[in-house]
Amino acid sequence: GESVGLHLPTLSVQEGDNSIINCAYSNSASDYFIWYKQESGKGPQFIIDIRSNMDKRQGQRVTVLLNKTVKHLSLQIAATQPGDSAVYFCAENTMVRYGGSQGNLIFGKGTKLSVKP
Amino acid sequence: ETGVTQTPRHLVMGMTNKKSLKCEQHLGHNAMYWYKQSAKKPLELMFVYNFKEQTENNSVPSRFSPECPNSSHLFLHLHTLQPEDSALYLCASSRGRQETQYFGPGTRLLVL
Numbered sequence: 001g002e003s004v005g006l007h008l009p010t011l012s013v014q015e016g017d018n019s020i021i022n023c024a025y026s027n028s029a030s031d032y033f034i035w036y037k038q039e040s041g042k043g044p045q046f047i048i049d050i051r052s053n054m055d056k057r058q059g060q061r062v063t064v065l066l067n068k069t070v071k072h073l074s075l076q077i078a079a080t081q082p083g084d085s086a087v088y089f090c091a092e093n094t095m096v097r098y099g100g101s102q103g104n105l106i107f108g109k110g111t112k113l114s115v116k117p
Numbered sequence: 118e119t120g121v122t123q124t125p126r127h128l129v130m131g132m133t134n135k136k137s138l139k140c141e142q143h144l145g146h147n148a149m150y151w152y153k154q155s156a157k158k159p160l161e162l163m164f165v166y167n168f169k170e171q172t173e174n175n176s177v178p179s180r181f182s183p184e185c186p187n188s189s190h191l192f193l194h195l196h197t198l199q200p201e202d203s204a205l206y207l208c209a210s211s212r213g214r215q216e217t218q219y220f221g222p223g224t225r226l227l228v229l
Contacts, residue, residue: 043220107160
């Protein structure tokens, strides 16, 4: 079935470096994508989102890139800090009804980001 | 904080117990959700309520029973659970069904 997946389960970066977390999706009808950050013992925290009419969106130290041609989503974190250590999930949502489901988030398994001091 | 609170934060129960999880959102949202998060698995959607009406039951066993008395509160009633039901149960809310969902901190459930 349609699913969201991640290329790497773990990512280790040096403090101060940039991080790139990747996500592949297979539902061509998906038109809204969200990145969440989940720290240990906490619920997922919204980071940034992007709609399918855009290919790039920037936030504070974070940038999301969307490549609809290859169905790929990435999250870039600039100047990664120890506080960025967490599991990062991408999620897709379909704004239009698809296969009987509308408006449900489909999550990937997550990438664990570890920041080395 | 996200504006979504959950109680209790931790719960240990036997297989014959009955307990309830509570979620409250202070965001004025209209949709609320229950998710299950198990180790090494993606988040699994369990139930969806929109304007207090249940719109999704994602093939959840009947030992899980949701209740939504108003748009701000959501409960998950638990009875005769199995050890494999041990997980983190997350509540989320959104303004509309197709808008960003905001999560609570979760209830860590252990079934013995």
